[in-house]
Amino acid sequence: MSATKLAIVGVGKIVRDQHLPAIAANPDFDLVATASRHGTVEGVPSYGTIEALLESVPDVQAVSLCMPPQYRYTAAYAALNAGKHVFLEKPPGATLSEVQDLSRLADAKGVSLFASWHSRYAPAVEAAKSFLSSTKINSVHVIWKEDVRHWHPNQEWIWQAGGLGVFDPGINALSIITHILPRALFITKATLEFPENRDAPIAADIRFSDVTKMPVHAEFDWRQTGKQSWDIVAETEAGQMVLSEGGAKLSINGEQAMAAPEREYPALYERFAEIIKSGTSDVDLAPLMHVADAFLLGRHKFVDSFFD
Amino acid sequence: MSATKLAIVGVGKIVRDQHLPAIAANPDFDLVATASRHGTVEGVPSYGTIEALLESVPDVQAVSLCMPPQYRYTAAYAALNAGKHVFLEKPPGATLSEVQDLSRLADAKGVSLFASWHSRYAPAVEAAKSFLSSTKINSVHVIWKEDVRHWHPNQEWIWQAGGLGVFDPGINALSIITHILPRALFITKATLEFPENRDAPIAADIRFSDVTKMPVHAEFDWRQTGKQSWDIVAETEAGQMVLSEGGAKLSINGEQAMAAPEREYPALYERFAEIIKSGTSDVDLAPLMHVADAFLLGRHKFVDSFFD
Numbered sequence: 001m002s003a004t005k006l007a008i009v010g011v012g013k014i015v016r017d018q019h020l021p022a023i024a025a026n027p028d029f030d031l032v033a034t035a036s037r038h039g040t041v042e043g044v045p046s047y048g049t050i051e052a053l054l055e056s057v058p059d060v061q062a063v064s065l066c067m068p069p070q071y072r073y074t075a076a077y078a079a080l081n082a083g084k085h086v087f088l089e090k091p092p093g094a095t096l097s098e099v100q101d102l103s104r105l106a107d108a109k110g111v112s113l114f115a116s117w118h119s120r121y122a123p124a125v126e127a128a129k130s131f132l133s134s135t136k137i138n139s140v141h142v143i144w145k146e147d148v149r150h151w152h153p154n155q156e157w158i159w160q161a162g163g164l165g166v167f168d169p170g171i172n173a174l175s176i177i178t179h180i181l182p183r184a185l186f187i188t189k190a191t192l193e194f195p196e197n198r199d200a201p202i203a204a205d206i207r208f209s210d211v212t213k214m215p216v217h218a219e220f221d222w223r224q225t226g227k228q229s230w231d232i233v234a235e236t237e238a239g240q241m242v243l244s245e246g247g248a249k250l251s252i253n254g255e256q257a258m259a260a261p262e263r264e265y266p267a268l269y270e271r272f273a274e275i276i277k278s279g280t281s282d283v284d285l286a287p288l289m290h291v292a293d294a295f296l297l298g299r300h301k302f303v304d305s306f307f308d
Numbered sequence: 309m310s311a312t313k314l315a316i317v318g319v320g321k322i323v324r325d326q327h328l329p330a331i332a333a334n335p336d337f338d339l340v341a342t343a344s345r346h347g348t349v350e351g352v353p354s355y356g357t358i359e360a361l362l363e364s365v366p367d368v369q370a371v372s373l374c375m376p377p378q379y380r381y382t383a384a385y386a387a388l389n390a391g392k393h394v395f396l397e398k399p400p401g402a403t404l405s406e407v408q409d410l411s412r413l414a415d416a417k418g419v420s421l422f423a424s425w426h427s428r429y430a431p432a433v434e435a436a437k438s439f440l441s442s443t444k445i446n447s448v449h450v451i452w453k454e455d456v457r458h459w460h461p462n463q464e465w466i467w468q469a470g471g472l473g474v475f476d477p478g479i480n481a482l483s484i485i486t487h488i489l490p491r492a493l494f495i496t497k498a499t500l501e502f503p504e505n506r507d508a509p510i511a512a513d514i515r516f517s518d519v520t521k522m523p524v525h526a527e528f529d530w531r532q533t534g535k536q537s538w539d540i541v542a543e544t545e546a547g548q549m550v551l552s553e554g555g556a557k558l559s560i561n562g563e564q565a566m567a568a569p570e571r572e573y574p575a576l577y578e579r580f581a582e583i584i585k586s587g588t589s590d591v592d593l594a595p596l597m598h599v600a601d602a603f604l605l606g607r608h609k610f611v612d613s614f615f616d
């Protein structure tokens with residue numbers, strides 16, 4: 001099978017840092033075009049819009065959409081409707097309804113839609129899932145605390161309504177726990193803290209449960225200076241499991257059980273190639289659904305203004 | 309086929325006003341028990357909890373859950389898990405995730421789950437859907453404005469986080485437009501107004517679109533005194549369609565096209581009997597998904613405190 005002709009729409013930091021190296025290293029894909037308002041990739045033809053790209057390069061077979069989520073639906077619809085396979089960066093859209101509609105369209109068109117959750121491909125995630133399935137879990141604590149000034153300097157869109165705020169990193173934690181925990185979770189209580197001058201939360205405290213009343217507590221905070229935390233701690237009958245560094249390291253009862261080099265995006269493109277070959281889609285709305293549920297069910301509290 | 313033995317959990321105003329008369333008039337159901345913290349139904353055995361009910365009346369075959377949505381999941385899970393068919397009052401739950409989980413459980417148990425949307429059964433809704441499918445729609449305006457002091461006096465739960473606020477009536481409008489409009493909608497912009505002393509919105513202004521960019525504007529407001537409005541106005545190439553009084557009346561170009569007596573709850577129980585007979589479920593999350601999307605994507609604004 002020859003390489004799939006791929007285009008990227010929305011050339012920004014995540015594309016340069018992650019997508020381009022992963023695509024370059026994957027023989028299943030051949031990057032043939034980009035569309036972006038500002039960014040370009042050296043040596044690859046670039047267009048101003050996805051419509052111009054689809055018209056000018058009709059033999060493109062798949063499209064990775066990496067613009068902010070607020071602008072993703074129209075582009076995804078155009079690509080799917082033109083019969084292209086579509087890779088959606090996370091989160092897959094600004095609303096759940098639009099992603100469901102895209103999912104229906106992909107099925108109707110017989111093309112593959114991939115709602116990607118890169119953190120699910122972190123090195124130690126599968127080992128954590130396997131450990132948790134072998135024991136009884138008493139409680140889970142998710143601590144996702146980072147310094148937004150360091151990780152998202154002057155990214156205005158992330159603070160706009162629909163930009164998700166602290167749930168932009170937090171949804172990575174949600175994509176992991178919805179994958180590794182044995183039963184469906186749902187939120188029972190949440191508090192969201194919005195800076196007075198912003199339309200997206202800077203912190204969130206969320207209580208989940210499941211049918212067995214297993215308590216899951218998640219703390220997301222963007223005001224963390226010093227040590228950054230992307231940890232999931234489970235107290236189990238077989239001891240304490242710590243999945244740390246965003247899924248990169250696993251320790252059980254203080255002993256390192258797994259640590260491997262990070263290769264999330266290479267794994268994502270392997271998965272995309274796999275679903276294209278098998279003629280299926282991979283769209284799990286659960287992480288975004290929990291975010292929407294947190295906004296729906298949570299108390300909304302205003303806190304001090306935030307300035308970059 | 310003999311009548312299905314039915315129990316009701318959560319005996320409040322909506323049960324007395326709507327469920328009891330509809331059940332009494334429907335030969336497919338036989339009310340055999342109730343569970344409620346306070347309410348009872350004369351001549352029907354009552355229990356304090358659904359667990360006590362299920363234990364004491366093991367031959368109950370179906371359960372209608374009418375308590376506030378925050379308490380619905382646990383009861384629904386217990387009933388489905390015991391092999392009972394379940395009727396959920398609207399909204400079907402406090403979160404989307406829990407309703408999805410219930411839907412999976414109903415399928416696994418081979419019983420029927422009905423996420424009911426009573427406004428879809430308003431008399432003129434089908435006629436409106438039929439008219440809209442015959443023409444091109446240019447725009448839609450939804451005006452759902454009522455006096456909360458009149459309709460929900462001192463209902464504390466409706467103002468709590470998860471209680472939905474003005475979306476409690478607004479979701480009725482959403483259940484209608486998601487049924488009568490020809491294409492999937494998604495929210496592009498929303499503003500939610502929260503009283504400073506409450507955790508649920510008192511008003512919302514929502515802009516939807518669809519793939520054809522058809523504009524849909526919804527205004528929900530609980531501060532309406534005087535004339536109450538539950539209207540959906542569509543400007544179409546065949547003229548103006550007004551679906552008014554919550555779906556009870558339809559007029560086209562000012563001429564009355566349909567008006568029939570209200571019988572939403574009788575129709576809901578006919579539908580419940582139908583899905584039980586056919587061994588299917590009827591769970592459409594779209595209305596609740598739009599509410600969650602509105603909270604997710606919308607600007608949250610604080611307004612004057614509200615006192616009953």
